[in-house]
């Protein structure tokens with residue numbers, strides 16, 4: 001841990017690559033001045049969709065969010081990182097766990113906390129939008145397992 005960056009409530013997962021990283025802007029606030037949960041969910045859906053698309057090698061659609069928990073609020077100015085990892089692959093569906101960490105500047109350091117997590121299911125589709133069989137992949141495909 002460097003002098004200018006230290007972990008806060010939860011250790012930032014430095015051994016993993018975030019799929020989406022974005023700064024929380026004032027335009028995304030709710031009436032309480034915190035970041036709107038729907039905006040965070042959209043970033044999570046993008047992150048999960050990226051790893052599902054890479055696995056599927058083609059388009060995917062979101063079919064279900066089987067769990068979602070907001071642990072802590074996100075503030076304007078927080079650096080939001082979505083870590084997406086494939087949990088399960090079916091015949092046409094890919095289940096992805098997405099964990100979101102916020103990093104917040106405080107007295108010259110960055111403190112981190114896990115703010116949200118969800119499990120999202122994607123389905124690979126063909127050009128008609130119907131479910132498409134997933135290709136065979138090795139269990140260690142990509143960096144996402």
Ligand SMILES: CC(C)(COP(=O)(O)OP(=O)(O)OC[C@H]1O[C@@H](n2cnc3c(N)ncnc32)[C@H](O)[C@@H]1OP(=O)(O)O)[C@@H](O)C(=O)NCCC(=O)NCCS
Nearest residue numbers: 060061062063064089090091092093121123125129130131
């Ligand atoms: C996704 C869609 C193509 C699935 O079509 P469908 O005829 O319902 O397909 P199936 O019932 O065969 O289900 C397909 C897969 O999804 C899984 N699935 C379907 N509903 C699910 C749910 N509620 N939770 C978890 N998995 C689900 C099935 O288990 C199946 O997985 P498998 O093939 O790996 O066993 C169709 O429901 C659809 O187009 N939905 C709208 C998608 C959309 O617009 N999303 C928002 C924008 S991306």
